[in-house]
Amino acid sequence: MRIEMFAAGIIAVVLCIPAYAQGTAAKPLRGAAKKPPAAVSQARQEQAKIYGARGEDVPATYVTDRALLSYGSTLLPDFLHSLAELGPSDRWLDIGAGQGRAILEYYGERFDAMHPDGRERRGSKARSVALSIEDRRTAEWHRVAAGLEPGKISYLHGRRLREYTPAELGRFRLASDVYGGFSYTSDLSLFMARILDLLETGGSFYTLLINVRTADAARQGAKRDEVFQTEILAADGRPVGICAWLRQIACAEVACDTDPSSETPIERYRIRRTCDQVSVPALETVHFAAGTPPARLFRLVAPAVPAKP
Numbered sequence: 001m002r003i004e005m006f007a008a009g010i011i012a013v014v015l016c017i018p019a020y021a022q023g024t025a026a027k028p029l030r031g032a033a034k035k036p037p038a039a040v041s042q043a044r045q046e047q048a049k050i051y052g053a054r055g056e057d058v059p060a061t062y063v064t065d066r067a068l069l070s071y072g073s074t075l076l077p078d079f080l081h082s083l084a085e086l087g088p089s090d091r092w093l094d095i096g097a098g099q100g101r102a103i104l105e106y107y108g109e110r111f112d113a114m115h116p117d118g119r120e121r122r123g124s125k126a127r128s129v130a131l132s133i134e135d136r137r138t139a140e141w142h143r144v145a146a147g148l149e150p151g152k153i154s155y156l157h158g159r160r161l162r163e164y165t166p167a168e169l170g171r172f173r174l175a176s177d178v179y180g181g182f183s184y185t186s187d188l189s190l191f192m193a194r195i196l197d198l199l200e201t202g203g204s205f206y207t208l209l210i211n212v213r214t215a216d217a218a219r220q221g222a223k224r225d226e227v228f229q230t231e232i233l234a235a236d237g238r239p240v241g242i243c244a245w246l247r248q249i250a251c252a253e254v255a256c257d258t259d260p261s262s263e264t265p266i267e268r269y270r271i272r273r274t275c276d277q278v279s280v281p282a283l284e285t286v287h288f289a290a291g292t293p294p295a296r297l298f299r300l301v302a303p304a305v306p307a308k309p
Contacts, residue, residue, distance in 0.1 A: 043186075043288045043289055043290050043294070044290075046290035063098065064098030064099050065098060065099045065101050066098060066102060066178060067101055067102065067105060068080075068101070068102040069105075070178070071102050071178055074178055074259075074268075075176065075178065075206045075208060075268055076206060076255065076257065076268045076269070076270050079176065079206045079270075080114075080115065082204060082206070084115035084118060084122065085118065086122070086126035086174060087122060087123060087126065088122075088124050088125065088127075089126075090173040091126055091127045091128070091129065091173055092106075092126050092127070092128045092129070092172060092174045093128075093131065093172040093174070093175040093176070093198065094128065094129070094130050094175075094176050094177075095131050095161070095175065095176065095177040095180040095181050095195075096177055096178065096179065096180020096181055097130035097131055097180075098132060098136050099137065099138050099140075099141065100130040100136070100137060100153075100155055101140075103128045103153055104140060104144045106125065107125060107144060107148065107153070124149065125152075127151065127152055127153070127154075128152070128153045128154075129153075129154050129155075129156060129169070130153070130155045131156050131161065132155070132156070132157045133157065133158070133160070134157060134158075135155070135157040135158070137155055141155065156169075161191070161194055162194060166197065166198070169198055170198075171199065171200045172198055173199075173202075173203045174203060174204055175195060175198065175199060175203070175204070175205040175206070176206045177205070177206070177207040178207070178208070179208075179210075179293065180207075182207040182208075182209065183208075183209060183230070183293045184293055184294060186285050186294075186296065187285060188230075188232075188283055188298055189280050189281060189282050189298075192246075192249065193278070193280045195271075196271070196273050196280070199273040200273070201273055201274065202272070202273065202274070204270055205269075205270070205271045205273075207269050207271075208259070208267060208268040208269060209230050209242055209267055209269075210229060210262075210264055210265075210266050211229035211230070211264055211265060211266075212228050212229065212230050212231070212242050212266075212267050213228050213239055213241050213242070214241070214243070214256075214258045214265050214267045215243040215244065215256050215258075215267070216258050228265075229293060229295060229296070230242065230293075230295075230298075231296070231297050231298070232283065232298045232300065233286070233297070233298070233300070234299075234300050234303070235301075235302075235303055242269075243256035243267060245283075245300075248281045249271070249279065249281065250277060250278060250279040251273060251275040251276065251278040252273060252278065253271075253272040254270070254271050254272075255270040255272075256268065256269050281300060281301075281302065282301040282302065283298035283299065283300060283301065285297075285298060286298060286299050
């Protein structure tokens with residue numbers, strides 16, 4: 001298997017954080033010149049302070065107890081069905097899991113009552129891994145874990161996603177990220193390459209972004225000078241939609257839609273790995289400002305190619 005970037009020599013930090021709600025956001029900056037490495041490093045340090053906040057210093061928008069039903073209403077509508085389809089031999093990775101509440105609720109009776117089809121096939125359910133920078137486990141996590149078979153659920157913390165080896169994490173049939181690393185990483189292409197490396201062939205990654213140029217808006221002729229929270233520009237400065245960029249990934253099948261219940265443009269994604277020769281279009285970080293979520297501006301290293309339909 002080979003996973004590569006379109007351009008070599010890209011080094012950056014991937015952030016896997018507890019789930020944040022959309023809230024106090026850093027101000028996007030369309031016309032910014034590329035920040036020097038020292039400035040980006042400083043912004044990352046400021047972002048790290050947000051992640052490590054405790055007590056009264058925790059931002060009001062810092063959400064660590066997101067329920068599984070919230071995942072169902074926030075991600076693409078088929079996420080819970082995909083989760084219900086997992087069997088005992090499958091694995092689920094939740095990035096930015098916070099307290100791990102969504103994982104705990106997956107093993108509860110309520111989930112089975114809401115998804116009666118396939119209950120016998122699900123058996124004891126998939127193995128689950130919660131990933132977070134900080135240890136946010138509660139007494140409830142330890143109680144539920146003690147009642148499950150050894151190794152059924154695990155909680156990894158204290159390290160960034162890029163700091164885990166493939167042997168440590170293994171492969172997953174399903175991965176989810178609700179306002180986690182996909183919304184906060186300062187290197188989006190490296191993050192996607194890492195996620196796809198962790199997926200089995202046929203496995204899917206569900207995630208979303210807030211305040212982006214949606215595919216629907218792009219088709220309707222969104223204004224070029226509009227400013228968004230996360231943006232990608234082509235080498236000539238033309239805006240490239242997140243969905244269009246994802247659809248340039250080799251060995252990936254991508255579904256995108258817009259959350260109809262939100263006034264702020266929220267785009268939801270499902271990225272399914274289809275083969276081994278994954279190749280992610282490389283991005284360079286032009287602008288990164290700490291916030292919840294941070295403002296990010298990326299630029300394609302190579303000329304954009306037509307996106308797959």
